[in-house]
Amino acid sequence: MADLRYGAAISQALTDAMAEDPSVIVMGEDIGGAGGSFGITRGLLDKFGPERVIDTPISEAAIAGMAVGAAMSGLKPVLEIMFMDFVTLTMDALVNQAAKARFMFGGQGSVPMVLRTPHGGGLSAGPQHSQCLEAWFAHVPGLKVVCPSGPANAYGLLRSAIADPDPVVFIEHKGLYAKKGPVPDVLTVIPLGQAATLRQGDRVTVVSYGAAVALALAAAGQMADEGVSVEVIDLQTIQPWDETVVLASLAKTGHLVIVHEAVEAFGVGAEITARMADIGFAHLSGPIIRVGAPFMPVPFAAELEARYRPSVERVVTAIRKTLGKE
Amino acid sequence: MPRQGANAGDQLAQLLRHYEQLLTVRRCEERLQRLFAEGEVPGFIHLSIGQEAISVGVMSALSDSDTIASTHRGHGHALAKGMPLEGFFAELLARDSGVCRGRGGSMHVADMSVGMLGANGIVGAGLSIATGSALAHKLKRSGNIAVSFFGDGALAEGLLHECGNVAALMKLPILLVCEANGWSEFSPADRQIAFNLADWSKAYGIEYRKADGNDVLAVAEAAEVLIHAVRDGEGPALLECTTSRWRGHFEGDAQKYRPQDEVQGRDPLEVAAAYLAREGVGEQHLSQISARIDAEVEAAIAAARAAPPANYESGFADVYTLSAG
Ligand SMILES: Cc1ncc(C[n+]2csc(CCOP(=O)(O)OP(=O)(O)O)c2C)c(N)n1
Numbered sequence: 187m188a189d190l191r192y193g194a195a196i197s198q199a200l201t202d203a204m205a206e207d208p209s210v211i212v213m214g215e216d217i218g219g220a221g222g223s224f225g226i227t228r229g230l231l232d233k234f235g236p237e238r239v240i241d242t243p244i245s246e247a248a249i250a251g252m253a254v255g256a257a258m259s260g261l262k263p264v265l266e267i268m269f270m271d272f273v274t275l276t277m278d279a280l281v282n283q284a285a286k287a288r289f290m291f292g293g294q295g296s297v298p299m300v301l302r303t304p305h306g307g308g309l310s311a312g313p314q315h316s317q318c319l320e321a322w323f324a325h326v327p328g329l330k331v332v333c334p335s336g337p338a339n340a341y342g343l344l345r346s347a348i349a350d351p352d353p354v355v356f357i358e359h360k361g362l363y364a365k366k367g368p369v370p371d372v373l374t375v376i377p378l379g380q381a382a383t384l385r386q387g388d389r390v391t392v393v394s395y396g397a398a399v400a401l402a403l404a405a406a407g408q409m410a411d412e413g414v415s416v417e418v419i420d421l422q423t424i425q426p427w428d429e430t431v432v433l434a435s436l437a438k439t440g441h442l443v444i445v446h447e448a449v450e451a452f453g454v455g456a457e458i459t460a461r462m463a464d465i466g467f468a469h470l471s472g473p474i475i476r477v478g479a480p481f482m483p484v485p486f487a488a489e490l491e492a493r494y495r496p497s498v499e500r501v502v503t504a505i506r507k508t509l510g511k512e
Numbered sequence: 513m514p515r516q517g518a519n520a521g522d523q524l525a526q527l528l529r530h531y532e533q534l535l536t537v538r539r540c541e542e543r544l545q546r547l548f549a550e551g552e553v554p555g556f557i558h559l560s561i562g563q564e565a566i567s568v569g570v571m572s573a574l575s576d577s578d579t580i581a582s583t584h585r586g587h588g589h590a591l592a593k594g595m596p597l598e599g600f601f602a603e604l605l606a607r608d609s610g611v612c613r614g615r616g617g618s619m620h621v622a623d624m625s626v627g628m629l630g631a632n633g634i635v636g637a638g639l640s641i642a643t644g645s646a647l648a649h650k651l652k653r654s655g656n657i658a659v660s661f662f663g664d665g666a667l668a669e670g671l672l673h674e675c676g677n678v679a680a681l682m683k684l685p686i687l688l689v690c691e692a693n694g695w696s697e698f699s700p701a702d703r704q705i706a707f708n709l710a711d712w713s714k715a716y717g718i719e720y721r722k723a724d725g726n727d728v729l730a731v732a733e734a735a736e737v738l739i740h741a742v743r744d745g746e747g748p749a750l751l752e753c754t755t756s757r758w759r760g761h762f763e764g765d766a767q768k769y770r771p772q773d774e775v776q777g778r779d780p781l782e783v784a785a786a787y788l789a790r791e792g793v794g795e796q797h798l799s800q801i802s803a804r805i806d807a808e809v810e811a812a813i814a815a816a817r818a819a820p821p822a823n824y825e826s827g828f829a830d831v832y833t834l835s836a837g
C-alpha cells in the first residue's frame with residue numbers, strides 16, 4: 187500500500203489510458219498548457235502532444251458535441267468540464283445525442299466518451315460553482331454516472347469509464363483533489379456498477395458516494411463507540427447502481443440511511459429509498475432517512491455553506507432516527 | 513465625455529467624475545486584494561485592476577434606468593453603475609447587509625435598483641440576459657438600452673452568435689462591450705479566437721467601433737456615439753475595448769503561464785490624470801480626491817465588518833415565492 191492524492195490518481199488513470207490506447211484523447215479548457223484548473227491534466231501535453239491533449243476555447247456546447255462525434259468516429263475522448271455547474275452548457279450533446287445514440291440507431295451508435303467534471307462545495311465558490319448535479323444524469327437512460335470517493339477507486343473507475351463503450355459522466359469532488367489515501371501497489375481497474383462495502387456492520391446500513399463517504403465512515407466510527415454497528419457502502423457508480431449489495435445489506439440491518447452532498451429532493455437518495463421501499467420492504471425495521479443538502483442553491487458565505495452541506499453530526503442524527511433513538 | 517456644445521465647465525466636471533470613479537474602483541479592488549490575502553474575503557475574486565476605464569467610460573454614457581449584464585470580473589461594472597460601496601463590501605465580506613445578503617459573493621454582485629443585473633459565474637451568460645433586457649426596453653418603449661459586458665475569451669461561446677443574430681434581427685437596443693484584455697483565463701485570447709470583431713459585426717450588420725480601453729475619454733466618446741444610435745432604434749452596436757489585465761485571472765493565481773515581457777497597458781488613472789492636468793487640475797486637487805475616496809472606502813469596509821453575518825434561515829424564503837394563501 188502506498189499513499190496517493192485523489193487528483194494524482196486521476197492523472198495517473200488518464201496517463202495510463204492514453205499510453206495504452208492511442209485512440210484516447212483529452213480535451214477541455216486550459217487543460218493542456220495550464221494543466222487544468224485543478225492541475226489534473228498537468229504533464230499530459232508534454233507526454234502526449236497537442237494532437238491528443240487539446241486546449242479548447244470556452245465553447246462547452248461545441249466541445250461536448252465534438253466528443254460525441256469523435257467517439258462515434260473511432261476516438262475515445264475524455265472531456266474535462268471545469269466545474270460541474272458548466273455542464274448545463276453541454277446538455278444537448280449529452281442528453282439528446284450521446285445518451286440516445288446506441289438505442290435510437292438500433293444498437294449501432296457506440297459513444298465511448300467520458301465527461302470528467304468536479305462537483306461540490308466547501309470553497310465558498312457560490313451558487314454557480316458548487317453544485318452537485320449527478321441526479322440529472324442518472325435520470326437519463328443511456329448515460330452512466332460514476333462518482334469516486336478516494337484515490338484507489340478514482341483510478342480504477344476512471345480506467346473502466348474510459349474503456350467503456352458508452353458515455354460516462356465521471357464526477358470528481360473539488361474538496362478531495364488534494365486528499366491523500368491508500369492505494370494498492372499495483373493500481374487496479376474497478377468495474378462500473380459495483381458498490382464497495384467499506385465497513386461491516388449489522389445494525390444500520392449507510393449508503394453514500396463521493397466525498398460524503400468520509401462522513402458516513404466517520405459517523406460509523408462514532409456510532410461504534412456507542413455500541414451501534416454500522417455498515418458503510420460506497421456506491422462508486424450511481425448509474426447503474428448496485429442494488430444487489432444495498433439490498434443484501436438492508437436484509438441484514440433492517441435500517442437504511444443515504445448520504446450525499448447533492449440536494450435531497452428528487453435526488454439519488456430518493457431513488458434508492460423508493461427502490462428499497464419496494465423490493466426491500468419486508469426487511470425494513472425503521473424509516474429510510476436521507477442526508478443531503480436542503481432545497482436551496484449553494485450559498486456563498488462560508489458559515490452558510492458549512493451549515494448547508496451534510497456533516498458527520500447530521501449522519502449520526504439520521505442513524506439515531508432510523509433506530510428510533512432520538 | 514464632453515458633449516457637443518458643452519461648455520468648458522461641464523467638460524471639467526465630467527473629467528473629474530471619471531477620475532473619481534476610476535479611483536473608487538481601483539481603491540476598492542486594491543483593498544479587496546488585501547482583504548482576500550488576509551482571509552477576510554472568501555471564495556474566488558477576479559479583479560479588474562487596469563481595466564477600469566471601460567466600466568467608467570461606458571457607464572458615463574448611460575442613464576440610471578439603462579441596464580447592464582456583467583461577468584465574473586464585475587466589480588468595476590457594479591460600482592460604476594452605482595452600486596453603493598457599503599452593500600458591495602458587505603457582500604464580499606458575506607454579510608446580511610450585502611447587496612445579495614451574502615449569498616452570492618464577488619461573482620454575483622447585483623443591484624436591480626441601479627440596473628445592474630448581476631455579475632456572472634458563467635462565461636457568456638450575460639449576453640443573453642442583456643439581449644432580453646433590451647427586448648423589454650424595446651417593448652416598453654422606455655427609451656432605455658441594455659449593455660452586455662464580456663471578455664475576449666467569451667467570444668468562443670455560442671451565445672455570442674445567437675444573441676448577435678437575434679439582436680440584429682429584432683433591432684434591439686443593446687450595446688455589446690468586449691473587454692479585450694488578451695487573456696482567456698490562462699491562455700492568450702488569440703490562441704482561442706479565430707475571427708476579429710470588426711468582421712464579425714459586419715457579418716451581423718452590427719455597428720462596430722474599437723477604442724483604447726485604458727483611456728476613459730476614448731471609451732466614453734465611442735460609447736456615446738454608438739449609444740446615441742442604439743437609443744434611436746438603429747439596432748445593436750458593438751464596442752471593442754483593448755486593455756490589459758494587471759492581476760492574475762483570480763486572486764491567488766501564480767500566473768506561471770504569463771510571459772515576463774508582456775507589455776502592460778497604460779494606467780487608466782494616469783491617462784485620466786493627464787487629461788485633468790491639461791485642464792489645470794494639479795496634484796494637490798487629485799490627492800484631495802484620493803483622500804476622500806480612501807475615507808469612503810474605509811468607512812464602507814468598517815460598516816461591512818460591523819454588520820451582522822449572512823443569515824441561513826432567510827435563504828429559504830428566497831428560493832422561490834410561495835403563494836401567500
Ligand atoms: C461557461 C463557463 N466556462 C468556463 C468558465 C471558467 N472561466 C471563468 S473566466 C474564464 C475566462 C474568461 O475570459 P474572458 O471572457 O476573456 O474574461 P476575462 O477573465 O479575461 O475578464 C473561464 C474559462 C466559466 N466561468 N463559465
Ligand SMILES: [Mg+2]
Pocket residue numbers: 663664665691692693694695696697701
Ligand atoms: Mg479576457
